[in-house]
Amino acid sequence: MQQATSGGPASTGTSPSAEANVLEVRDLSVEFYTDNDWVRVVDGVNLAVAPGQTMGLVGESGSGKTVTSLAVMGLLDRRMSRVSGSIELLGRELVGMDEGSLADIRGSEMAMIFQEPRRSLDPAFTVGDQIAEVLRRHEGLNRRDARKRAAEMLDVVGITNASERVKAYPHEFSGGMCQRVMLAIALACKPKLLIADEPTTALDVTVQAEMLRLMNELQSDFGVSILFITHDLGVVAEMCDLVTVMYAGQVVEASPLYDLYERPAHPYTEGLLAAVPDAEAHGGRLLAIPGTVPAPWQWPTSCHFHPRCTYKVAGRCDVAPVPLDVTGDGRLVRCVRHDEIALKGVKQ
Amino acid sequence: MSAPLLEVSDLRKTYVTKRNVWGKATQRLTAVGGVSFTLEPGRTLGIVGETGAGKSTVGRLVLRLIEPDSGSVKLLGQDVLAMPRKELRSLRAKAQMIFQDPFSSLDPRMVIGAAVEESLTVHADLSKADREQRSLDLLQRVGLRADQMDRYPREFSGGQLQRIAIARALANDPDFIVCDEPVAALDVSIQAQVLNLLLDLQAERGLGYLFISHDLSLVRFLAHDVIVMYKGEVVEMGPTAQLFADPQHAYTRKLLSAIPVAQPRRERARALSGAVLSSLIPPASLASAGVTQGGRPSC
Numbered sequence: 001m002q003q004a005t006s007g008g009p010a011s012t013g014t015s016p017s018a019e020a021n022v023l024e025v026r027d028l029s030v031e032f033y034t035d036n037d038w039v040r041v042v043d044g045v046n047l048a049v050a051p052g053q054t055m056g057l058v059g060e061s062g063s064g065k066t067v068t069s070l071a072v073m074g075l076l077d078r079r080m081s082r083v084s085g086s087i088e089l090l091g092r093e094l095v096g097m098d099e100g101s102l103a104d105i106r107g108s109e110m111a112m113i114f115q116e117p118r119r120s121l122d123p124a125f126t127v128g129d130q131i132a133e134v135l136r137r138h139e140g141l142n143r144r145d146a147r148k149r150a151a152e153m154l155d156v157v158g159i160t161n162a163s164e165r166v167k168a169y170p171h172e173f174s175g176g177m178c179q180r181v182m183l184a185i186a187l188a189c190k191p192k193l194l195i196a197d198e199p200t201t202a203l204d205v206t207v208q209a210e211m212l213r214l215m216n217e218l219q220s221d222f223g224v225s226i227l228f229i230t231h232d233l234g235v236v237a238e239m240c241d242l243v244t245v246m247y248a249g250q251v252v253e254a255s256p257l258y259d260l261y262e263r264p265a266h267p268y269t270e271g272l273l274a275a276v277p278d279a280e281a282h283g284g285r286l287l288a289i290p291g292t293v294p295a296p297w298q299w300p301t302s303c304h305f306h307p308r309c310t311y312k313v314a315g316r317c318d319v320a321p322v323p324l325d326v327t328g329d330g331r332l333v334r335c336v337r338h339d340e341i342a343l344k345g346v347k348q
Numbered sequence: 349m350s351a352p353l354l355e356v357s358d359l360r361k362t363y364v365t366k367r368n369v370w371g372k373a374t375q376r377l378t379a380v381g382g383v384s385f386t387l388e389p390g391r392t393l394g395i396v397g398e399t400g401a402g403k404s405t406v407g408r409l410v411l412r413l414i415e416p417d418s419g420s421v422k423l424l425g426q427d428v429l430a431m432p433r434k435e436l437r438s439l440r441a442k443a444q445m446i447f448q449d450p451f452s453s454l455d456p457r458m459v460i461g462a463a464v465e466e467s468l469t470v471h472a473d474l475s476k477a478d479r480e481q482r483s484l485d486l487l488q489r490v491g492l493r494a495d496q497m498d499r500y501p502r503e504f505s506g507g508q509l510q511r512i513a514i515a516r517a518l519a520n521d522p523d524f525i526v527c528d529e530p531v532a533a534l535d536v537s538i539q540a541q542v543l544n545l546l547l548d549l550q551a552e553r554g555l556g557y558l559f560i561s562h563d564l565s566l567v568r569f570l571a572h573d574v575i576v577m578y579k580g581e582v583v584e585m586g587p588t589a590q591l592f593a594d595p596q597h598a599y600t601r602k603l604l605s606a607i608p609v610a611q612p613r614r615e616r617a618r619a620l621s622g623a624v625l626s627s628l629i630p631p632a633s634l635a636s637a638g639v640t641q642g643g644r645p646s647c
Contacts, residue, residue, distance in 0.1 A: 060536060061535055205603060206602055231536060237609065258612055272537060277569035285544050289538075292505040293505070293535065347611075
């Protein structure tokens, strides 16, 4: 067995103290310029990832989870977007950092993998070249050493006959294998933070299962912290230690894994859990959340979820913005009624 | 026992993947290699499998949207494959299909009222007013409002569009609908709306569904019987409860064990790391979160 993470390949010189969070996002807001106006798409998000942990970021399309992660990576178009708040990676502030310094951090201290692995790889270069590229850029390796390390990385992500396969082009690989290559590129420089944005959504279930197992293994081997973005609560159950739920640009709940499923704190989380058929379900009806996810320019100034909420109370839920609150057991929830309503989780 | 709605036997389809210089086929891919099943009215048959298993091809072959190489398809007692094109058209009114992507199955330049009206093909004898009334009824049945009739598809969300697609499919009082991944493109909270609608319609009208999906939990929830396909072949087939409780084929077992279930205590392979949330987010940021929220500029 692998020993503690400090002995793994991740321990490279100056790591911060064990307690400090790898990533801390505070009051992050992102606005996009559309139709001659600024529209807020991420609204005061707080998020943290501790060393060696996997934080799940859950939400439906339009909830702002991908934009949040792109803001962390500094990948938003600066001319068309406005970012405010604070993003600290290993104690360094990323908001307002110049493009050159960000480029040094991206790929070395933080890396990201995306939903469509094939679209993220360059079809004109071999997978070996694409892994070697990050190593040459960030670690200044020469061509030969970089190629050698590329082959090692391919082996690490479980591609057999790696020394031959480095010469293959992305089109020769299946979707699952392309995602493994993406993971090899992301982990090549041993980053502290890996952002995985729906990494298995485009994959078949059996391939997804292998990919998730691989990510779990590599997380302990590399000591990397993961921000895992997904809409699939089954995948969250398998991968994450803590979960942050987003709805319409805001964090509505952040809870430890078991609590989230067994005792959801926010009505939206309850709705999400009830909307998927559970393991034994057959027949009957599903509980649908009425209505649809509103577009950013339709967000209410009060609770963003109240138009669809079955627990709403006129005069309380629809008057003022709802702050993110800490519950007695140390969870975060954005609901004025979280103390008074008993929400239903999944069956054991 | 009622007469079967659909009887399919030994349906096969192969595609030529390589030809030599004289145009002779040298390599073939078996998309569907011998599928047989029957579907009774008011029942749902689920077809599950991964990419390339041939499940969508089966759906299309059954409606003869693509021509099979061999086999037979009997819909409502009529042989679909032997039928001349013209008769096929009227039969298709009774057998409809819903696709995965509702955005691309509707004409972006046609308001949805007109889109539904257009599919009232077998009711050519109806007056204009009657047709409008009927399409309004259909749209209201799937949960849309009368004032939404003259809006364009772009003004609707994915879930609403899928319900509009269902309204179109219902226009000719079909007996049978092929649902090809009908909720795969939808958000979780919206999926349930569409699935519940499909369940209600089945109860009301005794519709038979061929429900094609990669999502085993969905199929388990909706289908009475299940076919598991792998690379064009049926590997296992049976009543849903039995198949899920006691899978016989190794591939079915592999598929079942691969589904991530939203039950963490059962799913975890790895122990939870012990960190507590409140320690993750410094109190300062929480306080300021409240402040920012309160002082948020109106935009």
